[in-house]
Amino acid sequence: MRLLRELLSPLIAVMAAFIVGGILVLLIGDNPIQAYRLLIGSALSWPDGIGYTLFYATPLIFTGLAVLVGFRCGLFNIGAEGQLYVAAFATAWVGITFAHLSAWLLVPMCFLAAILAGGVWGGIPGVLKARFGSHEVINTIMLNFIAIALVSYFTQYHYKIPGDPILQTSPIGPGAHIARLGKFVPGLPERIPLNLAFILALIACLFVYLFLWRTKWGYEIRATGSNPSAAEYGGISIRKQIILAMAVSGALAGMVGINEVLGYRYRYYDGFSSNYGFTGIAVALLGRNHPVGVLLSALLFGMLIRGGIFVDAFTNNVTKDLVDVLQGIVILFVAAEALFRGPFNKFGLLRRSKV
């Protein structure tokens, strides 16, 4: 019964978003049923649909987990976007600078670079909040812009191949490449960029679960999130938890760099992220801030991104912007859960369980 309650409100939010989106599609003169059939059908075909859906879901799992860890500590990390940019660049920097090293050494070094860079960039607003009490939402928004400008500067002035019209770094060493899943899965061609980072994302889900619910640190983070004064009274240093949670959050966001740089483009490509950091907010909220929920909602949004490209190409009027709209509506409905609590309350389905 509890599980049903947990599932019901995200499902209603998704359905509500699809209905509102459908009305929009209808208004601009296309058939919503056809658009949605195209959206889902193209995302679930084998091997391209599923391969790309999982590939698009990978960064969203990381950013969703990042936002989740923040939320569990009572912090709102809107900075995943900046954290993943800094981390992706750091990953590429290690891959370029130590290109001559063998894969056994280089790949772990690149992983570490992504995690550390993301962690540091996420830790900064944590320190600012813990030390000066300034709001993490504003600071993460500001740090997003700073991160984007900073990596674009380094790419343009120091790591671009002279004469390259595209703003991207030189390629990383071949030792830093991680395998595409097509290498192991029969029937999945290697041209599909789905790579080992997806497996890493699954491991990250498990890690976040164990970290938050099975370790002392995780317990303290959650205690701080649910009642800071009680946590402090119980001897937990809130400041430490804020910094820790933001750093872990940033590190998770930073792992997007592994997927992007080591598994897909093999270089840093400026402006690569199509709002993965912001979509992570939707992923975490829809997934009810639980790793399993994050995994499921990342898969859903991965499907939408993949399918959106096809809807764009094969309908008259609908563009892939539909996906952004659906995303926004989903967050809106999840945030305003009270909206549905009214009519559904009669059945007692969505009543909050008494703690």
Added chain:
Amino acid sequence: MKSIFTLSLFWSTIRLATPLVLAAMGGMFSERSGVINIALEGKMLAGAFTAAAVTYAADAKFGLGMASPWLGLLAGMTAGLFIAAIYAIVCIHYKADQVVTGAAINIMMIGVPGLLSGAFFLSSGSTPQLPKEHLIPWTPIMIAFVLVPVSWHVLYRTPFGLRLRAVGEKPEAADAAGVSVKRIRYSGVLVAGILAGIGGAYLSIGQSSLFTRNMTSGRGFIALAALIFGKWRPFQTMFACLLFGFTEAVSIQMQGAVKLPSGEDIPVQFIQMVPYVLTIVVLAGFIGSSRPPQALGMPYQKEK
């Protein structure tokens, strides 16, 4: 280095500060009433797209000529108001988290103009070019800079302003004194929507002559930064907007790198960072302290 303080730089600063002033003044009314406004970006996008689309339609489809940009401006204001109304209902009535709701609106507003322009103009996210004589390059600038003293007067010299500030600081006390917290907050958020809508409209039918995808490019957030930098006060906020407008003007005019007198380059990216770095520094209390309204971000639950 040729002198960067030329007249053209001055005008370009004013022009670039205008949308910031409009949005930041709007944000001020909302935040002083206790409602965080990270959705300024989304409201500006709504205003920008609607203004350009309506101006184009009024001109090309209905032949309204000179009246069309005014209709566009009105439509941009209405669009901002509409988005603000959604925001207000979800945040104030349903007491949803204001930051989450704001983020949702921003994401949605990246998509909606793209979707609509794809359908109406068969383009990938922009509206058709508007004729130059059907733009309103001056009115929004005047509105913006007249708005600053007016906002000051409203905020500090009228009963409404007193109530607005009271609701943002101590809603319980305001409530006990017989002020409707909900009504004041609704008006704060709706005013923010209208002003952000004008700010957006200025971008598409004042500064340039069409709407392009994500044309605000973070100006809603810079306006928010200016508001914090200006300590939620009208005149300080206006100066912050001018400062941020100036940094943008410099980074545009210098195209690439600015030369220091010593001949060294300052890459444009570093100039772009200035507003954001300043905001973090001010918020941390290094240059005076910037204290937000006390009840900012907290939904108000009336005691029964």
